[in-house]
Amino acid sequence: MPGTYRERPSRLDGAVLWRREADPAPASGPAPGPAAYPVLPDGCMDLILIDGRLIVAGPDTRAHAASDSPGGRYTGIRFAPGTGAAFLGVPAHTLRDRRVPLDAVWAPGDARQAGDRIAGAADPAGALEEFALRRAAGAGPPDPVMRAVAAALEAGATVGAAAEAVGLGTRQLHRRSLDAFGYGPKTLARVLRLRRALGLVREGTPFAEAAHRSGCADQAHLARETRELAGMTLRAYAALAARQARSSAKSETPSPSGSSTTA
Secondary structure (H helix, E strand, O other), X not given: OOOEEXXXXXXXXXXXXXXXXXXXXXXXXXXXXXXXXXXXXXXOEEEEEEOOEEEEEOOOOOOEEEEEOOOOEEEEEEEOOOOHHHHHOOOHHHHOOOEEEHHHOOOHHHHHHHHHHHXXXXXXXXXXXXXXXXXXXXXXXXXXXXXXXXXXXXXXXXXXXXXXXXXXXXXXXXHHHHHHHOOOHHHHHHHHHHHHHHHHHHOOOOHHHHHHHHOOOOHHHHHHHHHHHHOOOHHHHHHHHHHHHHOOOOOOOOOOOOOOOOO
């Protein structure tokens, strides 16, 4: 990813607060266009401050091609899987694979007022976090059953085992997953498994070992999942991760939808 990226755990339970600054435009020569980079699916939703406006990044099912304008600054809060829908007050599936202004989700006046207040703060990241904390306190807690499902799938449990652990039938789990995560539990399990695998690849783990440890059947299975969900080959991903490491760009760990680059 171009520029720099920083994140820290938020005081909002399970959330991550992040900032990204794109590389500045060169002092001379033609102005470059926006720099593109891939954002991989992660089961999460983000609220992002861009040019004084709040944007909602919904849950992705495939890699999303994002771009940064030269010198751009972005601040966001990434909600843990199953928690963003409660914060926004809308079913997650209505925002699946979408980036929309907050005023398309909330009353336009409320969204604009929040964006103006956060953008005008001396510390926009801190102001965004305070806003999220206040809103979450009034919105009520996320569905604890869905958080338990996400935790089980993140740990590598099968969908059947996760459903049994929370006492839900297959259809009921699917319906509630659409509202909480934006897609069904099988898709969430695939997304989380891929993130585990690619996290190992970033650490230098051989492909076959990363596949086994993450729960894939074999390396070929991991390669297919990477092509389908990340939109690139496994070797291309490894090469991209290596370039980022060399340029000291900080990639996310459990990162989600609109915020990060590759995993």
